[in-house]
Amino acid sequence: MTKTELSAKLATGWIEAWIRMDIEWLRDHLTPDFVHTxxxxxxxxxxxxxxxxxxMAxxxxQRLKIxxxxATNDQAAIWFENLTPQGAIPxxxxxxxxxGKIKEIQSFYDSMKVRQVLSPNEQSNLCGT
Incomplete structure (x- = not known):
């Protein structure tokens, strides 16, 4: 498997793990020093x-749809729809x-609908390092 194929497979696996709420997949495929922004x-x-x-997830x-x-080399972008109780978020x-593992993810989306579902305390927990 090439680096590009692996990157695409891991990006897809990342979303599929959240679809299944497969926390063990995440533990197996994220580096210990993983960073999410x-x-x-x-x-x-x-x-x-x-x-x-x-x-919070x-x-x-409610649903994720890839x-x-x-993908290219050791990076991939995955476009998906996140259905929340407040509606869909591209x-x-x-x-x-x-x-061979996910080191870092930068997520891009409009957080308004997520903020409507999470309490202020839950939202503040997402800001820490």
């Missing part, structure tokens, strides 16, 4: 990220792969 802020560390995001994500994946994640 979103409109809410930056979370560093795989375990910190999972512990912070999983309960269970509350705010639209397109574009989203894009920029995935960076290192040594």
């Amino acid at each position: 979103s409109p809410f802020g930056r979370l560093a560390g795989r375990e910190h990220y999972i512990e912070t995001v999983e309960p 269970r509350k705010s994500v 639209e397109e994946v574009v 989203s894009c994640d920029w995935v960076r792969v290192e040594d």
